[in-house]
Amino acid sequence: MVLYKAPRGTFDILPQDHAYWKFVKEKAVEICRLYGYQPLSTPVFEDARLFTRAIVQGTDIVDKEMYVFKDRSGQELALRAEGTAPVCRAYIEHGLFNLPQPVKLYYFASAFRYERPQAGRFRQHHQFGFEALGEADPALDAEVIEMAQRFFLSLGLSDFSIQINSIGCRSCRPGYLELLKQHYAKYRNHLCSDCQSRLARNPLRLLDCKRASCQQIAQSAPQIALYLCSQCQLHFQNVQRYLTVLNIPFELNHRLVRGLDYYTRTVFEVEPRETTGQGTLGGGGRYDNLIEDLGGKPTPGVGFATGLERIILNLKKQEVKIPESPKPMAFIAWVGEAAKIQGLRLASSLRAAQLSVIMGTGDKSLKTQLRHADSLGVSYVVIIGEKELADNSVVLREMKYGTQKTLPLGQLIQILKESRI
Ligand code: HAM
Secondary structure: OOOOOOOOOOOOOOHHHHHHHHHHHHHHHHHHHHHOOEEOOOOOEEEHHHHHHHHOOOOHHHHHHOOEEEOOOOOEEEEOOOOHHHHHHHHHHOOHHHOOOOEEEEEEEEEEOOOOOEOOEOOEEEEEEEEEEOOOOHHHHHHHHHHHHHHHHHOOOOOEEEEEEEOOOOOOHHHHHHHHHHHHHOOHHHOOHHHHHHHHHOHHHHHHOOOHHHHHHHHOOOOHHHHOOHHHHHHHHHHHHHHHHOOOOOEEOOOOOOOOOOOEEEEEEEEEOOOOOOOOOEEEEEOOOHHHHOOOOOOOEEEEEEEHHHHHHHHHHOOOOOOOOOOOOEEEEEOOHHHHHHHHHHHHHHHHOOOOEEEOOOOOOHHHHHHHHHHHOOOEEEEEOHHHHHOOEEEEEEOOOOEEEEEEHHHHHHHHHHHOO
């Protein structure tokens, strides 16, 4: 019986899966290089108010999902629930507004949400995200969307759609929300219990309810695009114009509202075409009030984040081939204590020469050591026995062909280096 298990909704990433993680992270870093984004790392926990202020009460994340705790000094902290608010906090704290704008930052960050675990939905997940701070130009929205698209394409994923919407700003949204509330109030008794409370606390989220009965009501709801102020309208038109210029296929989705409350104007999501309940691949948008809400000067921002677990799920589902992890080059097998000493020295000098080596350990027979070497997938086994010790040689076995030859110990490094691809 296993005494301890990883907490519900969390998981271990075993070595065989790390090839996927490495592949995705390398592509992410590459895309950030192409678009001029710099890395930023933030703490795994923050002042809890950072998230309640940014994401806002009335959202599932703040109301039901945040991991909040008091530390020993009584300060209320929260595990990182998402990546954007901490980036904005760091932008303000370190005076990054003094740099030429926009400041472009990316991150890999674990995020914690107390959700009901299911395929692609965890309580600890890992995000790759990027944020461009200090610029309101709709061309930047289009560029962020293009960057997300190019990232997924570079991974070999192609079966997704990009959905966009504009949810307006603080001057035009309140009028729309009134209309939305009036519409939903007519169906109050048909709403699920979550939507009943959304109606009072966060009406925009009504549009996002996944229940069939609530979706039906959403279908006839007023569309926000028709109630945008003229600046928001122009901004949204320009986002679409630039996306068209860039040849990015997108779908307008009038019901797209996102699960966090800091967004203004552009919101977008990347949806796998075959969803089977795993949720969106990634999402983002503009948040022109967030930095000010967090105590900074009025500063626009736009960004995107995607969950690495969902990407990997889709890579597996779409059977994308990823590069294999490199195997160690050689295994050193030995027989007897004196050969073991020789093997230890040899392993150390091979590693100093940048060759990756596994040294046999324990008191195992030569046969067991060879079997172990085979299971590790090494190209060579170096064997040291009594005879090799006596004449300062080694036996070099090439695993692919099952052939072996004896050579002077002093030549081994050179020979292995030459055979290295
Ligand atoms: P989000 O949509 O909450 O947005 O999360 C971004 C992505 O993280 C999702 O699209 C999904 O791939 C992944 N994700 C979210 N929750 C889970 C979960 N429980 N399990 C597995 N994966 C999950 C944000 O967090 C915003 N900060 C995105 C953003 C950046 N907006 C502007 N800039």
